[in-house]
Amino acid sequence: MSTAKRYRSCILATCCVPWNECFEFEEEIFRRSVRHQIESGIRDLYIFGTAGEGYAVTESQFDEVTNVFLDETKGDGVQGMVGLISQSLPTVIERIERAMEMGATRFQISLPSWGVLNDAEMQTFFRETCGRFPKAEFLHYNLMRTGRIITGTEYGRLAGKFPNLVATKNSTADEARLKSLFADAPQLQHFITEAGFAKAALMSECGFLISFTSTNFARAREYFHAGRDRDAAKIEAIAADFGGLIDAFKEAVGSSAHMDGAYDKLFCRIHDPEFPLRLLPPYEGVSEEWFGHYLGLLRKHQPSWLP
Template sequence: MTDDARFPRTVLAACCVPWDQAGQLADHVFRDSIAGLVREGFGDLYVFGTAGEGHAVDEPRFDQVVDVFADEARRHGVEPMVGLISLSLPTVIDRIERCLIRGIRSFQLSLPSWGALNDVELASFFAETCGRFPNADFLHYNLARSGRMLTPDDYATLAARHPNLVAVKHTRADYPTVHRLFAQTPSIRHFFTESTYSYASLVGPAGFLVSVASVNPRRAREFFDAGVARDVAALMAMCAELVGMSGELRRAVGPGPHIDGAFDKVFAKVHDPEFPLRLLPPYQGSTDEAYKSFLEALNEHYPQWVRRRDSDHPRALRSTC
């Protein structure tokens, strides 16, 4: 397989944002979570996807989180990627400009979701983001909440117009679509979550958008590496485990609907028991009972995915200083 994509083939990981009881950023917990992800081998991090509550923050919180995220990421040699979720294109443009002043050059775009964009509006949105800021790189977050899921044909057109459209996060894609994505847009790096990555990595040079596998970064990396090596047996075995783990998580959290952060913050709490599960209102987070239930299910059914905390955890380091 040749690989001519504009963005590296890697594991892409979300950073959840911890809020204290007053709804303010829990700075030290956030910094520890970023440092922990880097220490565990995740070198491509982003903030403000759905799991990071990019849809829920006001401008002061946006700026504060971006400042802390960029500072801590760079402290560990990681270039930050910032998500942009808004109904307002002027707000998206303004956020990009503020991030550029901070030296941030990598962004994650989501389409405005109040109404599905038609073709003219779609072209305008990308012209006012990718086209307006040619020195920045953009990843598109392709999700149903936007009202329009982009197709391989859409990406072929956009990739030809915008050389700084470098990657896409796919929240879902059937097998025929996976084949067409690699065939029609080889210049774009396509990232898939666990269940689709296992197939997509056999078709083309897929990136891995880590979700439930983040509970154990070492095994998540093994899953990614199995895809790079096209090791069918390892991929299928680990994918079956991950699908089962996702089911255990949904059973633990209970009936919804729940926004993504309700699940992803459980993963963050697996790494740091002090990580708060609350979401910004009006969204409902998970509970400590759900977190404990999920941990029990992991220990009972998937012990190979249980990461044992040790003395190099930042919380342990702080307690000895």
């Protein structure tokens, strides 16, 4: 018998935050972007991951954006998740408290990265997040920027201790690592990015963490459902485009950007020509010129991935 998952299998997508020339929150553009994803069938959304600049926002920006996001994701069947990235565990705790007062129930956490956590410190981190807030649900974002990748075995132990740890995000296509996630922490829903999802979906139930395929939500949903159906031929056919899609945004951006949000805001601009490309300083986004180059490459080589 398969183990019941603690979170549904779905497409999980980021909501980037638009900033004006004074680096103030562009609320109406943000609301429009969130609504567009929901109307396009993407109903599990989160703010303040790495693409959503969760590492860079002030406390007032965190509160302002969170309040608007929760307002836009309160509809039936929509699940909103608030990301928490900070070097300070007390700051993470305070943000959870304030967001829960606004109505948040789901959170995305990642380990502090100023120093790589040892085993005891990692246990403290999860105790003071999952353990401290038993009425909330938590997804752990497993990324190398923290200096430590949590293994499937470690996830299994954490899941046994914290029943409200419900899911993970893993950007990997390594088969051994994927197999361990499913075998050693089967109760968690593991969200995997494009290349890894092609392998993971044929191994076990999983979620799809969408990134560069968000330029066309209909085709991304088709890819996800091919995975749900374990249709290997269809997965392979759609995934055959991925190399060209990756080449397009890498060629467009080159060495001009190195933050996840710089890429993801390219994808947002594909859907809304008013979506700003800028990142909170000191980080730099992509220029208008390079966005135009990226759009031209898609039109020429990957037109089926435009909306």
